[in-house]
Amino acid sequence: MEKHLRTIRTAISDLESQPSRQDRAHADLVQALCEAMAAQVPPADAAAAANMSLSELFNTLRKRS
Numbered sequence: 001m002e003k004h005l006r007t008i009r010t011a012i013s014d015l016e017s018q019p020s021r022q023d024r025a026h027a028d029l030v031q032a033l034c035e036a037m038a039a040q041v042p043p044a045d046a047a048a049a050a051n052m053s054l055s056e057l058f059n060t061l062r063k064r065s
Helices: 003-019 019-038 041-049 053-060
Strands: none
Touching: 003 019, 003 041, 019 041, 019 053, 041 053
């Protein structure tokens, strides 16, 4: 589970710190969140790792391309 949370934290850090790579970082974040959900990481833990609320997490997953 910790591996997935680290991946989410890395993705959110990239998303926040490199605006020029925002689209790719967002795709990486969505992928990391999906993998965490598939690995049964609790949504609250994944949301916290991404500095998101639960509603933000679910909205992000719903809007994935």
